[in-house]
Amino acid sequence: SSMTIRQGENIPQQHTCDGSDRSPPFEWMGVPDRVTTFALICEDPDAPNGTFDHWVIFNLPGETRQLQAGIAPVDTLPNGARQGKNGLGTNGYRGPCPPRGTPHRYIFRLYALDTRLDLPPGATKAEVLEAMQGHIMGQAELMGRYARV
Helix, strand or coil: CCCCCCCCCECCHHHCCCCCCCCCCEECCCCCCCCCEEEEEEEECCCCCCCEEEEEEEEEECCCCEECCCCCCCCECCCCCEECECCCCCECCCCCCCCECCCEEEEEEEEEECCCCCCCCCCCHHHHHHHHCCCEEEEEEEEEEECEC
C-alpha cells in the first residue's frame, strides 16, 4: 500500500515529472517467512514505444516493511539496497511523464525473495527479473494512473 497512491486511482502530481518527481512511499505486510530481500519495479505498459521502466530497486533487506517517499537517485542506499537503471538510463526513480492525452497505468510490483541478488547498481529490469527466477517467494502489485492534460 501507499499513503499517496490508491489502487487504480490517479497518482499525485508530486510523484510525476509535472511535480517534484519524488518517489512515492510504500508499506507492506503479510511477508512470507525467511524472506532475504525485496525488489520493487515500476513500469508503464502504456508507453508509446513499449513498456517504460520507471524504477528498479533491489536487495532491500528482508526486515524492511516500508520505503519512505523521496528516495534519492543514488546507486546504493544506506541499508544496502541498490537502484537499477530506469528507461532514461539513469539509476533511481523517474516519475510518470506520459505524452498528453489518455491516462497511462503505472504498475509497482514488490517481490519477496529468498536470496540477495548478485547484481551491481545500475542493473536493468531484465537483469533483475532474470536473477530473481526461482527465488520469488511472493509478490504484490499496486497500480496507479496518470495523464497529462
